[in-house]
Amino acid sequence: MDGDAQRAVRLADGRELIYFDDGPGHDRSARDRRDLPPFAPSSQLRLDPLLDEWVIVAAHRQHRTNLPAADACPLCPSAGGRRTEIPAPGYHVVTFENRYPSLGGPPAGGRCEVVCFTDEHGSSFSALPDRRLATVARAWTHRTRELSRLPGVRYVFVFENRGDEIGATLQHPHGQIYAYPFVPSRVARAAEVARRYREERGGCLPCAVVAAERAGGRVVAETGRFVAFVPEAARWPFEVHIHPLRHAASLPDLAEDEQAELMALYRDVLRRFEGLFERPAPYMAHLDQAPVGGDAGLAHLSMRVFTPRRAADKLKYLAASESGAGAFINDVLPEDAARMLRVAGSSGPGAV
Amino acid sequence: MDGDAQRAVRLADGRELIYFDDGPGHDRSARDRRDLPPFAPSSQLRLDPLLDEWVIVAAHRQHRTNLPAADACPLCPSAGGRRTEIPAPGYHVVTFENRYPSLGGPPAGGRCEVVCFTDEHGSSFSALPDRRLATVARAWTHRTRELSRLPGVRYVFVFENRGDEIGATLQHPHGQIYAYPFVPSRVARAAEVARRYREERGGCLPCAVVAAERAGGRVVAETGRFVAFVPEAARWPFEVHIHPLRHAASLPDLAEDEQAELMALYRDVLRRFEGLFERPAPYMAHLDQAPVGGDAGLAHLSMRVFTPRRAADKLKYLAASESGAGAFINDVLPEDAARMLRVAGSSGPGAV
Structure with missing residues (x-):
């Protein structure tokens, strides 16, 4: 199952992206042809001594994409001349390193990934069919296992936020995975x-x-x-x-x-x-x-x-x-x- | 100083209200002539066993006043036929039991108070003169002392929130005081x-x-x-x-x-x-x-x-x-x- 139905590629700036398909036989070989600046996250960890709690300072995120129009959605597949985070013209489930991560790079370490549940922009998790749920579970499990093996990672946190009322900056159905270099409080x-x-x-x-x-x-x-x-x-x-x-x-x-x-x-x-x-x-x-x-x-x-x-x-x-x-x-x-x-x-x- | 410049009264439903004045000589004898339903807060404390943390359930608050128009502000003084939470036609600083408290009454105990910093609806804490700051400090200190003496109170929390972006439901310059029946986490x-x-x-x-x-x-x-x-x-x-x-x-x-x-x-x-x-x-x-x-x-x-x-x-x-x-x-x-x-x-x- 993990053979044909899964394929890892690199985005133009070196970030890892993995396609998880509902079944084998899909062509996910498209290359990322964007001209991206180098991926160089630089978050810091700082300890609040009064509560003995780590705080992440990620000043480079201040200018991340904020509620783009649907036709500029970075989580839609690349199609019709538009190049997004996902090079293929279609996908089932895809995970990739967040371009504006809260964690990652020296000195803090850790990693932030995005998980897209469908290539249909207007859909939602609640509308996914059983077969897709299985693929999402496979992706979550795979990433939990692999991210747990990264040096320094102490906790893998899988989550989904939906709705701009709570600050979700992108509407395309997606979740995220944070691999923390510490055990959160x-x-x-x-x-x-x-x-x-x-x-x-x-x-x-x-x-x-x-x-x-x-x-x-x-x-x-x-x-x-x-x-x-x-x-x-x-x-x-x-x-x-x-x-x-x-x-x-x-x-x-x-x-x-x-x-x-x-x-x-x-x-x-x-x-x-x-x-x-x-x-x-x-x-x-x-x-x-x-x-x-x-x-x-x-x-x-x-x-x-x-x-x-x-x-x-x-x-x-x-x-x-x-x-x-x-x-x-x-x-x-x-x-x-x-x-x-x-x-x-x-x-x-x-x-x- | 605490003599003439301070006066405690009861609101129509029995709640306590205290005027703290910048100096003596102000008439705060006005009676609350509203016909209010009995004050009967009924919050519950529930323990989250997984985090060993108390959660307050205050279902009676669901219908509290939410951003009323300025001419219906319950924190303005009572004047011109309009009857508010504050019976006097003017005030300096006033504290009173919150009509829609998160805490108070059996079985949970505790108490929630409102602190108004000025009777000028459109003002703010940042605009208060030195003399008023001293009166606010006197009110905060008095309430910290008195609330700490209530049976079961374990922590007195003085705070101010300002701005509807963060959910402050009233614009009139005010803060609050929560007297918790437990030490918050x-x-x-x-x-x-x-x-x-x-x-x-x-x-x-x-x-x-x-x-x-x-x-x-x-x-x-x-x-x-x-x-x-x-x-x-x-x-x-x-x-x-x-x-x-x-x-x-x-x-x-x-x-x-x-x-x-x-x-x-x-x-x-x-x-x-x-x-x-x-x-x-x-x-x-x-x-x-x-x-x-x-x-x-x-x-x-x-x-x-x-x-x-x-x-x-x-x-x-x-x-x-x-x-x-x-x-x-x-x-x-x-x-x-x-x-x-x-x-x-x-x-x-x-x-x-």
Whole structure:
């Protein structure tokens, strides 16, 4: 499967790009004929000593592409004389190094990649067919594995943001992958809490939480091996966590059919988000996995999907309590959010 | 001073309101003649077990006042037949319990207050005269002291947000005070890091950081007893921290003339923010102080002021790295930000 259906090329400035196809037999040999300046990212890591947290300074990003018109989309395939980031005239899934990365190059290290889910500019993840979901899962898994092997990389973070209300600068259906040269604070914190739990009470904290949430009345949808629920202490108006029912630390730990189930449940949750209001809700989706070389017993694979939209015409902002004190305030009762999400979407409650 | 120049009253629904005047001799006896429904806040605290963090669920806030027209401003004084939150026909500084609080009432406890800095709707903190700054400092100090004495209150958080770009729902110059029934995670984290530093190296970590920052080339302004700098690991495009040069844990620990100096420096920083771009920058300002009953040696009074505006027409959003992984990415080099802030504002570099 990884033979004909996958091909790595170099862009004009030396960045790596990989085509992941739904099947073999597609010609992805087109060359990048653009005249690009050399790729020389130069982000810095700086430690905030008061919180013992790394901050990334990426001053070169200040002039990155910001909401270009559809006919100038850098994520569309190269066609009709227009040259984009993707040299081929068509593609299924493609990953490549971000031209304006937050991470990469000396001295900080790390790497930022873009993942395009389809060459159809006006589509969305929620509209992808099953076959494409499998290809996305294959790309995410491949990149998780490969980026974890880069020198200095400590955490691979797969995510998707959609909607200009939340600052997504490109509308073409895509996600990103950040390979951090440090363990980000949220991940470190979760591992610390899980370690304390294991020492004091034994077992896996996320597994215990999933068991409690399944009985908590806030389940949105459940498949044979995965569950999607609004957590009891949701931070965002509509926030859904997707967990495997068995313990798994990372995407590569899942079998192919498990990955298919996870992807279909993620798509199902996104469709429910679309059904919440009169117009599609902007959303953020984050994939949690184990840090590189970390204790797999402490990490627990999960996806967190949320929208900051709290009503058809209202967004939740991060206010002083969140950004200044670290205390989230949620204006929507998680039980109400779960109820609304169960009935939202054409697929009906509980179905995938 | 606290006699004639201060008067506590009750609003129609029982909430407490206190007038803090620039001097004695003002009549603040007007009664609140509105017919208000009973004040019955009902927020909940929920623990996120995976991060060991409290989340506040305040579903009753969903329908709070959102950017009312200027002639319906609830923070203007009551005059000309219009009845607002403030019964008097004029005021200097006033604090009162928030009608749509995130905290308060059973079972969560805690309290949210509003602080109005002037009765002039179109004014701003940056335009306040020295005499008013002293009154604001007196109000902040009084409320810090009194709220700290409420049963169950663990942390008093004084802050100001300005600008609808960051979700401030009212334009009238005002700030807020949150009295939390728990120590918020950012505050707890800072205390934990400071404790480790003291155990391993001795002394006060924030004091050591202030000393290093004064020599770091990012000082924006300095007075005899306070310094304002862009921290080496700034998270936001334009972020300034204001610290006393001596160790002080809380606002009530400062002498009156020290408070005056702090307030003037805060105003100076706000004026510099206004000078950065063609139009006033939205900003958030947070006052850090010691938790109630906390170790005063571990806490360090400071103000953090920042704008999410990274260019005249661009805002920094919290993207996946920040909200999903806890790793901030700053697109503006802190040294550049400090340089721009030193020259911004009519008062000139270094002056207050």
